[in-house]
Amino acid sequence: MHEIPPGEILKTLRELNAERVLIQTPEGLKREAQSLADFLEENGIEAIVNGDINYGACDPADREAKLLGCDALIHLGHSYMQLHLEVPTVFVPAFAEANVVEALRINLEEIRKLGRRIALVTTVQHIHQLERAKSFLQEKGFTVLIGEGDGRISFGGQVLGCNFTAAKVDAEGILFIGAGYFHPIGVALATKKPTLAVNPYSGDALWMDEEAERLIRKRWAQIAKAMDAQKFGVVISTKKGQLRLNEARRIMKLLRDHGREATLIAMNYINYPALEGFDFDAYVVVACPRVPIDDAENWRKPVLTPPEVELLLGLREDYRLDEIFGMEKTGNEPLGVALHGIRIHL
Known part of the structure; x- marks a missing residue:
């Protein structure tokens, strides 16, 4: 079970003078989102539940909320992430009750x-x-x-x-x-x-020692499959918290400097079936680092992360996971954290 505080959410929405809201939820909290929508409707706020798959705070539905004329977005299940959002967004972490x-x-x-x-x-x-x-x-x-x-x-x-x-x-x-x-x-x-x-x-x-070694072996297998690849599709995400255009350009330059071809591809939901019409030899995903790792078995072509491209080209020796880093904390980040971890981005 997860703890969702409807009363505190309602109080926050009333402080925002919100009359219509969009509720965004990960797969595991859909019933909680449904219950929250019912609760808000009973208290005079029109609530719409977003049915799309949500992958994290990096994937906010603020554009959809604005399109639907919503005064706010409620983002369930994830903590605040510093992004440029188009509507006030209420981040509501869902705390587990495990001891x-x-x-x-x-x-x-x-x-x-x-x-x-x-x-x-x-x-x-x-x-x-x-x-x-x-x-x-x-x-x-x-x-x-x-x-x-x-x-x-x-x-x-x-x-x-x-x-x-x-x-x-x-x-x-x-x-x-x-x-x-x-x-x-x-x-x-x-x-x-x-x-x-x-x-x-x-x-x-x-x-985690053996688990980490097992993962590294699988990733080296992907790198080995891409050794002879000449044409690379470099895939970026249009999700706000995953958009890494400068990093993608850096990877494309590395590939071209080493005699490989590289084409930039932009997608929202990155998945191999949508790419099958291309004739690339391999892909580099410069978006969520989990996509090329969690979904590698579903790709017929090799799929790499940016640090793995550096290994492929002989530019580094040690294996590391791809990470997306945030800005240095200044103490002036927007708004505070409420009792249940609720944080608002205005």
């Missing part, structure tokens, strides 16, 4: 193998329990660090699938709290430090 401290208690002996000085990171679903987790671990003798991260990160200790800056602190090892593999693997590769993932739902703990 984080109990999962840490069960796995205390494994956690001790990280060392005494550890960094604590998680995804936005568990960020509200991070201070409790820190206090518990400190009581058990650990020195616990929570990194701030750069301007793409809303909360201290938060990691995204495209940004692991909050994990890059002076620690012996990294403790990740959450489900799934991609985030802790990314932490392990970004920090090159021992990383233990504790799942607060199952209570399981898993070391």
